[in-house]
Amino acid sequence: MLQDNAFARLSDFDDKKAELTAIRRHLHAHPELSHQETETARFVADKLKAWGYEVTEGVGGHGVVARLKVGDGRKSVAIRADMDALPIQEQTGADYSSTTSGVMHACGHDGHTTVLLGAAEYLARTRRFNGTLTLIFQPAEEAGATSGAQKMIADGLFERFPFDAIFGLHNHPGASEGTILTRAGPIMAASDTIEITIKGKGGHASRPHLTIDPILVACNLVVSLQAVVSRYIDPTQTAVVTVGTIHAGEAVNVIPESARLAITVRTFDKQVRDAAKARIIALTNAIAEGHGAAAEIHFDPGHPVVTNSEAETAFARTVAEELIGAENVSTCSLIPGSEDFAYFLEHKPGSFLRLGNGVKSAILHSDKYDFADDSLTVGAALWARLAERYLHD
CATH class of the missing domain: 3.40.630.10 (Zn peptidases)
Incomplete structure (x- = not known):
């Protein structure tokens, strides 16, 4: 010894x-x-x-x-x-x-x-x-x-x-x-950032039927993203999905053309990391399309686990x-x-x-x-x- x-x-x-x-x-x-x-x-x-x-x-x-x-x-x-x-x-x-x-x-x-x-x-x-x-x-x-x-x-x-x-x-x-x-x-954890731009159709706040409201789409997306971890990731694994920023509009009586979100994703496993990314992209595209909007998605990989x-x-x-x-x-x-x-x-x-x-x-x-x-x-x-x-x- x-x-x-x-x-x-x-x-x-x-x-x-x-x-x-x-x-x-x-x-x-x-x-x-x-x-x-x-x-x-x-x-x-x-x-x-x-x-x-x-x-x-x-x-x-x-x-x-x-x-x-x-x-x-x-x-x-x-x-x-x-x-x-x-x-x-x-x-x-x-x-x-x-x-x-x-x-x-x-x-x-x-x-x-x-x-x-x-x-x-x-x-x-x-x-x-x-x-x-x-x-x-x-x-x-x-x-x-x-x-x-x-x-x-x-x-x-x-x-x-x-x-x-x-x-x-x-x-x-x-x-x-x-x-x-x-x-x-x-x-x-690995730390990744996903930046999303929801592209709608702007117009007067009093005539929403003539627009495609990107704020509505963004809010639906924020709520749906809470299911990524709770419903699409193995409960024995660990992950965090947080919407850190959401920006849209300048005036109360104007529906804007677009809304921007930034999301941080934290994971401890490569398969979970890939699954979270795929689900976020799929949800984003589906929700945007369902409302007649379009989505631009930029994935910025951060530090690994x-x-x-x-x-x-x-x-x-x-x-x-x-x-x-x-x-x-x-x-x-x-x-x-x-x-x-x-x-x-x-x-x-x-x-x-x-x-x-x-x-x-x-x-x-x-x-x-x-x-x-x-x-x-x-x-x-x-x-x-x-x-x-x-x-x-």
């Missing part, structure tokens, strides 16, 4: 808490939007260079990749953190609040970056592993279709910096600080239980939110974990959200121990 003191322990980071807190709060006070992470990337790269990493900047935009090889081991592991912020005006009242108007770290990427930096410093200082460590600081996780994961992959991430498996984490409001949640298989591989998730859970005790590690429920970490997992085995951010934490993307500093040392120790255990001789 491997001795516990052969790998990083939580106590190894006790004297680093103040330093990690200072780093996290600096990043929090200086947020940058997706594809604009110039200073954040520079801050990260400078620290990694000072610790002795081989650092490559500008990968897929503002991405930073740091590598450290120790010994002659052939195994290689990658750990990823995201760096970008959101276009939200902060309302936390913290003395380290965002200094950039209208931009804040409302999703905890400041914390994700900090815990990986904390692990990076420890691993460079102790070098108790045998193999190649790859640290990925990713831009633009929040950017949707132009996300940083896709851009880094397109820029040759896997070819330029080969590794065997990849791990990442996200903070989890609602779970106690410093706890860890894992789940094998699907953990976060985040699917954790079994072996890597079991390994990560073992590491977490060794670090903080099995009583502080739990199985994560399915999360209908999406994550571009899914693209990495389409190419490499790995696992995406959740790190507790506090039972009373504000929700993600809230103007009152803040990353829990009490989780910093747990996150840093987790990554350090996981890297050492994965690259153990």
Whole structure:
């Protein structure tokens, strides 16, 4: 049996808490939007260079990749953190609040970056592993279709910096600080957008019989879409269909020519994803045709399902239980939110974990959200121990 003191322990980071807190709060006070992470990337790269990493900047935009090889081991592991912020005006009242108007770290990427930096410093200082460590600081996780994961992959991430498996984490409001949640298989949803334009025939509101009212068609469609999940998806599966926007008309006495809807679809299975799309298209066309209208449908596929591989998730859970005790590690429920970490997992085995951010934490993307500093040392120790255990001789 491997001795516990052969790998990083939580106590190894006790004297680093103040330093990690200072780093996290600096990043929090200086947020940058997706594809604009110039200073954040520079801050990260400078620290990694000072610790002795081989650092490559500008990968897929503002991405930073740091590598450290120790010994002659052939195994290689990658750990990823995201760096970008959101276009939200902060309302936390913290003395380290965002200094950039209208931009804040409302999703905890400041914390994700900090815990990986904390692990990076420890691993460079102790070098108790045998193999190649790859640290990925990713831009633009929040950017949707132009996300940083896709851009880094397109820029040759896997070819330029080969590794065997990849791990990442996200903070989890609602779970106690410093706890860890894992789940094998699907953990976060695919997210697709469907934009629909109902084309009718405009006219005077007092003479509806001379028109084809696109608002009536749109309203019928909204109601019918509620049946997609409840009547056309296997009840043992999970899916969400939400009409997020509906726009039509400018004047109370005018029936407009068209109405526009935008729908978000969240699923955890490819067959369910395809079935939901097909049913929405069929319902849209049928309802429009039934009212004499026409429909234009644009399907915009979003991030795929985040699917954790079994072996890597079991390994990560073992590491977490060794670090903080099995009583502080739990199985994560399915999360209908999406994550571009899914693209990495389409190419490499790995696992995406959740790190507790506090039972009373504000929700993600809230103007009152803040990353829990009490989780910093747990996150840093987790990554350090996981890297050492994965690259153990």
